[in-house]
Amino acid sequence: MVSIIYNKTCFLKSVSKISDINIEHGIEIAFIGYSNSGKSSAINSLTNQKKLARSSKKPGRTQLINFFQVISNFRIVDLPGYGYAKCPMSIKLKWQKLIYNYLKKRKPLKGLVFLMDIRYPLKIYDQYIINIAINQNIPIFILLSKCDKLTLTQQKKQFQIVYTKLKIFLQDVHIELFSSFKKIGISKLQSQLNIWYKQYK
Numbered sequence: 001m002v003s004i005i006y007n008k009t010c011f012l013k014s015v016s017k018i019s020d021i022n023i024e025h026g027i028e029i030a031f032i033g034y035s036n037s038g039k040s041s042a043i044n045s046l047t048n049q050k051k052l053a054r055s056s057k058k059p060g061r062t063q064l065i066n067f068f069q070v071i072s073n074f075r076i077v078d079l080p081g082y083g084y085a086k087c088p089m090s091i092k093l094k095w096q097k098l099i100y101n102y103l104k105k106r107k108p109l110k111g112l113v114f115l116m117d118i119r120y121p122l123k124i125y126d127q128y129i130i131n132i133a134i135n136q137n138i139p140i141f142i143l144l145s146k147c148d149k150l151t152l153t154q155q156k157k158q159f160q161i162v163y164t165k166l167k168i169f170l171q172d173v174h175i176e177l178f179s180s181f182k183k184i185g186i187s188k189l190q191s192q193l194n195i196w197y198k199q200y201k
C-alpha cells in the first residue's frame with residue numbers, strides 16, 4: 001500500500017490559460033465544483049495546512065488554475081469554481097472554457113475530486129462536468145461537502161439520492177461524506193489519491 005505524506009505539499013504555479021502550464025511529467029488530480037463548494041478548504045484539510053489553497057468567504061475568488069506539488073511526480077490542482085452567480089457573463093464564460101479545455105486536453109489529469117455542497121448536489125453545471133468526465137474516461141471521486149451542516153439522517157438521505165442518480169451513468173460510483181470543518185472524510189480522500197497515484201506510478 002502506497003502512503004503519501006500530504007502535509008509537505010507546496011504551491012507550484014497558477015495559470016490563466018492551458019498553454020501556460022508547461023508541466024507534462026507525472027500525474028495530477030483536480031479538485032472541481034461550484035464556486036464556494038469547499039474546494040480550497042478540502043485541499044487545505046487534505047494537506048493539513050491553513051492557507052495553502054486560499055479559502056475565501058467571497059465566492060469566485062479563485063480565478064486561476066492553481067497547481068500544488070504533493071511529491072515530485074504527483075500534483076493536485078485547484079480549479080476555478082464555476083457558477084458564481086454575481087460575476088459578469090464574460091468572466092463566467094472564460095472560466096467555463098478554461099475548465100472545459102483543461103478536462104479535454106490535459107494528459108497528466110488522472111482523476112477528479114468532485115466537491116458538491118451536500119445540501120445542493122448535482123446542480124446543472126455539475127451534471128455537465130460529470131458528462132465530460134465520463135466521455136473523457138476521467139474517474140470521479142465525489143465529496144458531499146459541508147456535511148456538518150446536516151444531521152446524520154439528512155446526510156444519509158442526500159448520499160442515497162446522489163448515489164441512485166449517478167448509478168444510472170456510472171459503473172463505479174464513489175461518494176463520501178466530507179467536512180473540512182469537522183475533519184470528516186479526509187482519510188478516505190487520502191486513500192483514493194493514494195490509489196490513483198499507485199495506478200500511474
Ligand SMILES: Nc1nc2c(ncn2[C@@H]2O[C@H](COP(=O)(O)OP(=O)(O)O)[C@@H](O)[C@H]2O)c(=O)[nH]1
Pocket residue numbers: 033034035036037038039040041042054055056057059060062081145146147148149178179180181182
Ligand atoms: N460548514 C462548513 N463550511 C465550510 C466547509 N468547507 C468550507 N466551508 C466554507 O465554505 C466557503 C467556501 O469554501 P472554499 O473552500 O473557499 O470553497 P471554494 O470556492 O470551492 O474553494 C467558506 O466560507 C468556507 O469557510 C465545511 O466543511 N463546513
Ligand SMILES: [Mg+2]
Pocket residue numbers: 039040041054055056062081
Ligand atoms: Mg477556492
